[in-house]
Amino acid sequence: MNGDLTTTASWHFLDEVAFWTLGISVIGMIVAIGLGYLTFAVSWALVLGADVALVHFAARRGGRAAEAGTIDRGALFVFAGARFGVKAALLVLAAFVPNVLNFWGAVVGAVAYDLGLTIVGSALALRRYAGNRR
Amino acid sequence: MAESTNDPHAGAEAKRGPDLIPPEFLRVIAVWSIVPAYLVAGGFVGYLFDRWFGTFPYLMAVGLLVALAMSVRDMLRLRNEFEREATEDER
Numbered sequence: 001m002n003g004d005l006t007t008t009a010s011w012h013f014l015d016e017v018a019f020w021t022l023g024i025s026v027i028g029m030i031v032a033i034g035l036g037y038l039t040f041a042v043s044w045a046l047v048l049g050a051d052v053a054l055v056h057f058a059a060r061r062g063g064r065a066a067e068a069g070t071i072d073r074g075a076l077f078v079f080a081g082a083r084f085g086v087k088a089a090l091l092v093l094a095a096f097v098p099n100v101l102n103f104w105g106a107v108v109g110a111v112a113y114d115l116g117l118t119i120v121g122s123a124l125a126l127r128r129y130a131g132n133r134r
Numbered sequence: 135m136a137e138s139t140n141d142p143h144a145g146a147e148a149k150r151g152p153d154l155i156p157p158e159f160l161r162v163i164a165v166w167s168i169v170p171a172y173l174v175a176g177g178f179v180g181y182l183f184d185r186w187f188g189t190f191p192y193l194m195a196v197g198l199l200v201a202l203a204m205s206v207r208d209m210l211r212l213r214n215e216f217e218r219e220a221t222e223d224e225r
Contacts, residue, residue, distance in 0.1 A: 080206050080210075084199065084202055084203055084206070087199070087202065088199045091195040091198065091199060092195060094191075094195070095191045095192050095195045096192075103191045103195075107177070107194075107195075107198060110198065110202070111173050111198070111202075114169040114170075114173070114202065114205070115169065115170055115173070117166055117169060118166040118167055118169050118170050121162075121166055122159075122162060122163055122166060125159065125162045126159055129156060129158060129159055
């Protein structure tokens with residue numbers, strides 16, 4: 001994956017990172033709940049869940065379009081624009097209504113996928129690169 | 135590294151010599167490291183302003199969102215730059 005969102009492999013890769021991030025986050029959420037930070041974990045889950053759902057939606061649409069040899073601008077918009085709108089709305093909600101969402105939980109949820117793309121994505125890319133060179 | 139003549143990077147690698155760390159991997163790291171770097175910077179600056187004005191957590195939230203948006207924009211720019219370089223290397 002070289003960041004080119006016109007191929008099915010790239011969309012599949014972004015989707016794969018989303019599910020890895022979700023899996024790792026679930027472990028973190030369980031630990032947070034175990035430590036008694038229930039609102040923090042729920043806020044994290046809500047914001048990350050919305051983000052991952054949008055990535056998955058964009059990946060499915062973008063992947064289908066790439067298979068057909070076209071570019072789905074809607075999928076690109078969801079991946080690079082709408083996701084941030086949703087995160088913004090949830091962060092603002094957490095900032096203004098702290099009784100509903102925990103601010104730090106929302107922050108972790110908002111940055112989790114994008115950090116996951118760096119850490120998990122790099123590990124997956126290296127593994128794939130090593131596999132291709134063999 | 136350049137064992138086969140079918141390797142599209144063979145010409146470029148022969149010019150530069152073998153790399154300790156594959157340049158393709160370094161490019162991926164460079165593009166993706168933008169996100170955490172911007173997020174830390176945006177969040178920290180927002181947090182400092184919040185402490186200064188006593189507005190926590192509003193400005194931190196704004197800083198994080200601006201950082202997210204800028205990181206996407208700059209990731210796309212850097213990716214285009216690397217693609218242009220790779221195309222020039224292949225020629």
